[in-house]
Amino acid sequence: MNRHLISAADLSRDDALLVLDTAEELAQIADRSIKKLPTLRGRTVVNLFFEDSTRTRISFEAAAKRLSADVINFSAKGSSVSKGESLKDTALTLEAMGADGVVIRHGASGAPHRLAGWVRGSVVNAGDGTHEHPTQALLDAFTMRRRLGDLEGRKVTIVGDVLHSRVARSNVLLLHTLGADVTLVAPPTLVPVAVGTWPCSVSYDLDAVLPKSDVVMMLRVQQERMNAAYFPSVREYSRRYGLDGDRMAQLPEHAIVMHPGPMNRGVEIAAEVADSVRSTIVEQVANGVSARMAVLYLLLGGSEPAIGKGVSE
Amino acid sequence: MSYLIKGARVLGGEAADILVRDEGIAAVGAGLDAGGAEVVEAGGLIALPGLVDLHTHLREPGREDAETVGSGTRSAAMGGFTAVHAMANTDPVADTAGVVEQVWRLGREAGYCDVQPVGAVTRGIAGEQLAELGAMADSAARVRVFSDDGHCVSDAVIMRRALEYVKAFDGVVAQHAQEPRLTEGAQMNEGEMSAALGLRGWPAVAEEAIIARDVLLAQHVGSRLHVCHVSTAGSVEIIRWAKSKGCPVTAEVTPHHLLLTDDRCGGYDPIFKVNPPLRTGDDVAALRHALADGTIDCVATDHAPHPVEAKETEWAEAAMGMIGLETALPVVQEAMVETGLLDWAGVADRMSYKPARIGRLSGQGRPLEAGSPANITLYDPSARRAVDPSAMTSKSRNTPFAGLELPGRVVATFLRGRPTVLEGKLQ
Amino acid sequence: MVNAASRPDEPVEVRVADGDPRPKAVLEGPDIRRALTRIAHEILERTKGGHDVLLLGIQTRGVTLAERLAGALREVEGRPVPWGSLDVTMYRDDLRLRPARALGRTEVPPEGVDDRVVVLVDDVLFSGRTVRAALDALNDLGRPRAVQLAVLVDRGHRELPIRADYVGKNLPTSMRENVKVLLAENDGRDAVLLGPTGGAK
Numbered sequence: 039m040n041r042h043l044i045s046a047a048d049l050s051r052d053d054a055l056l057v058l059d060t061a062e063e064l065a066q067i068a069d070r071s072i073k074k075l076p077t078l079r080g081r082t083v084v085n086l087f088f089e090d091s092t093r094t095r096i097s098f099e100a101a102a103k104r105l106s107a108d109v110i111n112f113s114a115k116g117s118s119v120s121k122g123e124s125l126k127d128t129a130l131t132l133e134a135m136g137a138d139g140v141v142i143r144h145g146a147s148g149a150p151h152r153l154a155g156w157v158r159g160s161v162v163n164a165g166d167g168t169h170e171h172p173t174q175a176l177l178d179a180f181t182m183r184r185r186l187g188d189l190e191g192r193k194v195t196i197v198g199d200v201l202h203s204r205v206a207r208s209n210v211l212l213l214h215t216l217g218a219d220v221t222l223v224a225p226p227t228l229v230p231v232a233v234g235t236w237p238c239s240v241s242y243d244l245d246a247v248l249p250k251s252d253v254v255m256m257l258r259v260q261q262e263r264m265n266a267a268y269f270p271s272v273r274e275y276s277r278r279y280g281l282d283g284d285r286m287a288q289l290p291e292h293a294i295v296m297h298p299g300p301m302n303r304g305v306e307i308a309a310e311v312a313d314s315v316r317s318t319i320v321e322q323v324a325n326g327v328s329a330r331m332a333v334l335y336l337l338l339g340g341s342e343p344a345i346g347k348g349v350s351e
Numbered sequence: 352m353s354y355l356i357k358g359a360r361v362l363g364g365e366a367a368d369i370l371v372r373d374e375g376i377a378a379v380g381a382g383l384d385a386g387g388a389e390v391v392e393a394g395g396l397i398a399l400p401g402l403v404d405l406h407t408h409l410r411e412p413g414r415e416d417a418e419t420v421g422s423g424t425r426s427a428a429m430g431g432f433t434a435v436h437a438m439a440n441t442d443p444v445a446d447t448a449g450v451v452e453q454v455w456r457l458g459r460e461a462g463y464c465d466v467q468p469v470g471a472v473t474r475g476i477a478g479e480q481l482a483e484l485g486a487m488a489d490s491a492a493r494v495r496v497f498s499d500d501g502h503c504v505s506d507a508v509i510m511r512r513a514l515e516y517v518k519a520f521d522g523v524v525a526q527h528a529q530e531p532r533l534t535e536g537a538q539m540n541e542g543e544m545s546a547a548l549g550l551r552g553w554p555a556v557a558e559e560a561i562i563a564r565d566v567l568l569a570q571h572v573g574s575r576l577h578v579c580h581v582s583t584a585g586s587v588e589i590i591r592w593a594k595s596k597g598c599p600v601t602a603e604v605t606p607h608h609l610l611l612t613d614d615r616c617g618g619y620d621p622i623f624k625v626n627p628p629l630r631t632g633d634d635v636a637a638l639r640h641a642l643a644d645g646t647i648d649c650v651a652t653d654h655a656p657h658p659v660e661a662k663e664t665e666w667a668e669a670a671m672g673m674i675g676l677e678t679a680l681p682v683v684q685e686a687m688v689e690t691g692l693l694d695w696a697g698v699a700d701r702m703s704y705k706p707a708r709i710g711r712l713s714g715q716g717r718p719l720e721a722g723s724p725a726n727i728t729l730y731d732p733s734a735r736r737a738v739d740p741s742a743m744t745s746k747s748r749n750t751p752f753a754g755l756e757l758p759g760r761v762v763a764t765f766l767r768g769r770p771t772v773l774e775g776k777l778q
Numbered sequence: 779m780v781n782a783a784s785r786p787d788e789p790v791e792v793r794v795a796d797g798d799p800r801p802k803a804v805l806e807g808p809d810i811r812r813a814l815t816r817i818a819h820e821i822l823e824r825t826k827g828g829h830d831v832l833l834l835g836i837q838t839r840g841v842t843l844a845e846r847l848a849g850a851l852r853e854v855e856g857r858p859v860p861w862g863s864l865d866v867t868m869y870r871d872d873l874r875l876r877p878a879r880a881l882g883r884t885e886v887p888p889e890g891v892d893d894r895v896v897v898l899v900d901d902v903l904f905s906g907r908t909v910r911a912a913l914d915a916l917n918d919l920g921r922p923r924a925v926q927l928a929v930l931v932d933r934g935h936r937e938l939p940i941r942a943d944y945v946g947k948n949l950p951t952s953m954r955e956n957v958k959v960l961l962a963e964n965d966g967r968d969a970v971l972l973g974p975t976g977g978a979k
């Protein structure tokens with residue numbers, strides 16, 4: 039059975055540390071004039087993006103190309119997919135192309151899982167619906183580790199629309215695996231009802247949590263949530279759950295501020311916070327390439343994947 | 352044509368012979384003389400009254416690629432059923448006398464099992480205007496069960512009017528209890544699994560709130576209410592309370608809700624996507640006990656065939672529903688009989704007598720005794736086999752039990768004295 | 779599944795099992811020390827004082843040897859010689875024969891490799907494939923004026939047109955034999971062991 043990276047829970051602690059250590063080595067490449075390694079020469083990586091996400095696609099594309107893989111970008115727009123071709127048919131096409139790795143972004147939770155049952159290559163989840171985004175969690179953990187060192191016992195606060203956030207899900211799972219203490223902060227409407235079963239704590243009071251946080255991760259809040267009555271107004275959301283300069287001042291000296299992007303400046307994060315020295319938002323982008331290189335190398339570089347998990351139908 | 356069924360354990364009790372002559376049961380007793388009747392050896396088999404399903408989607412007219420009246424009734428016969436209620440959410444919707452008569456006639460022509468059409472409550476099952484309930488009741492199809500199944504009659508006024516209106520012809524409104532606003536875009540039971548899988552949750556309260564409202568309405572207007580596919584422990588509690596107050600409510604549970612839980616959804620295989628969704632182990636336990644103690648009156652399959660492509664897709668894109676006619680009795684044996692919650696007389700009650708009475712089918716659900724119509728199911732409870740979708744008689748393959756080893760096997764089905772299934776094979 | 783401390787073409791340790799001939803030490807600590815000192819002198823000779831020399835040890839034991847060589851050069855010359863490490867995993871031609879493994883560190887001294895005489899240092903020279911990978915890796919780091927190769931043991935059986943400039947010991951071996959270099963920093967003691975293959979996996 040082939041192995042895939044679909045959920046952050048697919049990574050054991052050893053797996054996760056291997057990815058982070060590998061990413062650390064690969065990050066050096068970014069400082070060189072020749073940013074390319076021959077490692078995945080002859081391997082084919084298909085970027086299968088059913089949702090628009092230029093940032094994530096470019097990050098994966100750069101990662102695969104730096105490892106010399108052949109990259110095929112397959113975006114749903116303008117392709118047969120938008121003409122009603124099923125995911126299954128797309129999977130069969132990928133099989134015909136001999137894809138060794140498939141990076142998939144899809145609006146439906148579980149689409150990568152389904153795909154993994156239909157193709158021989160390794161599937162990397164680049165974000166599925168409101169489920170998970172494991173490479174984002176890896177790059178976040180990588181960023182935290184570079185700034186703060188070992189994550190064991192570190193206090194990470196994730197703020198915002200947890201209910202609809204694949205970033206939050208993956209981060210809770212991965213950070214727990216790595217020994218960090220995660221606290222979710224959100225209005226109760228934006229927390230899943232069964233959050234009690236997750237390996238983290240929950241608070242509705244951002245000000246109470248901030249002074250004890252080593253990391254604050256702000257999630258993007260979408261305006262359409264307001265129309266679905268998750269909160270009364272953007273202004274109220276921002277006042278209760280946004281991170282502004284005053285709130286940032288409550289953080290310990292060493293604490294960092296993260297955001298997976300794209301940001302709504304002035305809504306969940308104030309411009310002065312986003313641009314402050316605590317902010318890792320720019321690093322996160324660069325670190326994304328290193329983390330994704332590590333994942334692609336460990337999944338596709340050898341005779342069999344060194345990380346990840348099989349999918350049972 | 353006459354048959355002598357030899358040595359069957361009637362309702363799981365003492366072995367006896369059943370003499371079938373023409374359309375009826377001529378005699379039941381020990382050592383009956385065949386007298387020229389064809390002998391059906393039934394030693395070790397259990398004889399049950401022909402099963403009656405209150406909730407079957409035959410898909411015709413409109414989705415003949417998934418099922419037809421012909422294929423669906425053959426599937427029903429293979430499952431031991433002698434009558435099925437064909438749900439109204441076809442295309443066109445069964446909301447006029449013309450459509451229900453067409454379905455009824457197709458059933459008669461197929462001849463494998465009685466097809467009793469269910470009429471839509473509202474036109475086009477749109478929930479806005481009452482369909483011509485009286486015309487359907489007066490038609491050749493003699494419709495008594497009305498349902499917008501697939502959709503909830505969510506408007507309280509429409510529901511009240513429907514409940515009142517069908518009293519004129521002893522009808523019953525079978526409600527698909529699903530509060531629409533609470534289930535917009537819902538994909539699976541809201542709980543630990545939905546939170547982990549990132550699938551939009553389908554809260555139990557969306558079902559329970561409608562049932563609570565409807566039992567109060569039924570009580571208020573004194574009309575018969577039937578609750579389709581009860582799936583939560585909370586719904587059971589509400590129905591139990593309503594019955595204790597004398598409310599004329601009946602309820603059904605599906606085989607899949609008696610056996611499967613929402614952790615089956617972990618692999619995102621939409622074969623487990625169904626409406627209402629699979630719930631938790633606590634819900635399953637509550638449903639089993641409610642069926643055993645009579646709070647839930649009967650088992651109904653909610654047999655919902657879909658073509659392969661409707662399930663071989665992303666979860667959110669996939670159609671809801673599972674086929675169930677051919678696995679209903681084995682699942683009930685597994686969930687209710689093997690667990691000691693129900694004996695075979697209880698199974699006869701929950702799968703034949705009760706649904707026939709709720710549906711007002713006079714010729715079905717009758718005890719196995721002289722003078723009854725010869726609707727008989729012979730069942731071998733000692734068989735065990737893994738469910739094989741490709742061996743299904745239904746046109747569709749979307750069984751959630753594929754690969755699962757289940758007990759029991761339908762050996763023969765008699766519809767008014769004529770075998771539709773003999774030796775496990777369609778006749 | 780990934781062992782960071784071992785090179786894939788060598789067993790992690792030489793196990794002594796019943797019936798197996800005990801691997802025998804062909805070099806001991808003092809021999810290794812002498813060999814490195816001799817190599818240091820040869821480097822100075824060949825590079826005319828070693829002014830532009832930069833040592834790059836190939837992960838894992840080559841790095842230890844490079845560090846020791848740098849020490850020996852400093853002792854002789856009285857000034858520090860830059861040294862670093864090179865991980866060639868990503869350049870190997872046998873990547874697909876095994877599961878992907880952890881990467882070692884590549885650390886080039888701030889001077890960089892451009893216009894230097896880079897001496898690659900490894901423990902055992904065998905097929906030459908590791909050195910080929912190292913040359914490719916080096917190529918991506920910059921453009922040295924010259925590249926030389928120093929190995930503690932040359933055991934023969936080359937599969938590529940590669941030879942060492944400095945050799946601690948030429949050790950004729952059969953393909954059925956296994957050469958294992960132990961270094962105090964990595965393994966707790968210094969020795970070069972020769973034993974049968976297949977005893978360790």
Ligand SMILES: [Zn+2]
Nearest residue numbers: 500501527579
């Ligand atoms: Zn329904």
